[in-house]
Amino acid sequence: MLAKALRNGLGCILASVDQLTRPTPRQRSAEAQAEVNARTAKMSLYQFHGCPFCIKVRREMHKLNLAIQTHDVNKDPQAEQALISGGGKRTVPCLRIEHEDGTVQWMYESQDIINYLQDQFGSL
Numbered sequence: 001m002l003a004k005a006l007r008n009g010l011g012c013i014l015a016s017v018d019q020l021t022r023p024t025p026r027q028r029s030a031e032a033q034a035e036v037n038a039r040t041a042k043m044s045l046y047q048f049h050g051c052p053f054c055i056k057v058r059r060e061m062h063k064l065n066l067a068i069q070t071h072d073v074n075k076d077p078q079a080e081q082a083l084i085s086g087g088g089k090r091t092v093p094c095l096r097i098e099h100e101d102g103t104v105q106w107m108y109e110s111q112d113i114i115n116y117l118q119d120q121f122g123s124l
Contacts, residue, residue, distance in 0.1 A: 025065035032124055037067050039120070042098035045070045045113075046083045053110035054093040060114045064121050068095075 028036065045061070045068050047054035061068055071079035073092060080090065087094050087106035095107040095116070107113055 022059060023063045025062055028065065028124065033065070036065070036121055036124055040066050040068045043068045044096040046073055046079060046087070046094040046096065047092045048072060048074050051092055056110050057093045057095075057113050057117075060117055064117055066117065066121060 045054075045057060047058070047070055049072055058070070071082075073080040073083055073090065083092075083094060083106075084090050086096065086104065087108070089108075091108055093108070093110050093113060095113045097105045097107060097116075099105065107116060
């Protein structure tokens with residue numbers, strides 16, 4: 001019980017520090033940002049607010065100026081169930097990517113997610 005309270009407290013501190021120290025988002029032309037927004041419209045990040053690995057991914061999303069919907073699986077039972085039934089486990093962060101052909105990919109591991117986002121949107 002104490003460990004969980006400590007973990008949650010530290011997570012809130014990390015999330016607050018992240019909010020205060022975020023880098024400036026990438027600037028794009030209106031057309032380029034519209035293209036990025038269209039591509040990210042079919043993505044969702046399943047996460048916990050205070051999870052350090054989730055914070056790392058959200059920070060990269062902010063830096064790349066990506067409007068990816070987030071779901072906090074601690075606060076949203078439907079999101080938690082979607083993560084478990086779709087991705088197969090209740091592990092965060094997890095990026096849900098719906099591809100053009102209709103297939104859905106569930107990507108776990110913060111560094112894999114960051115690498116994917118940088119590859120897809122880093123040069124736009």
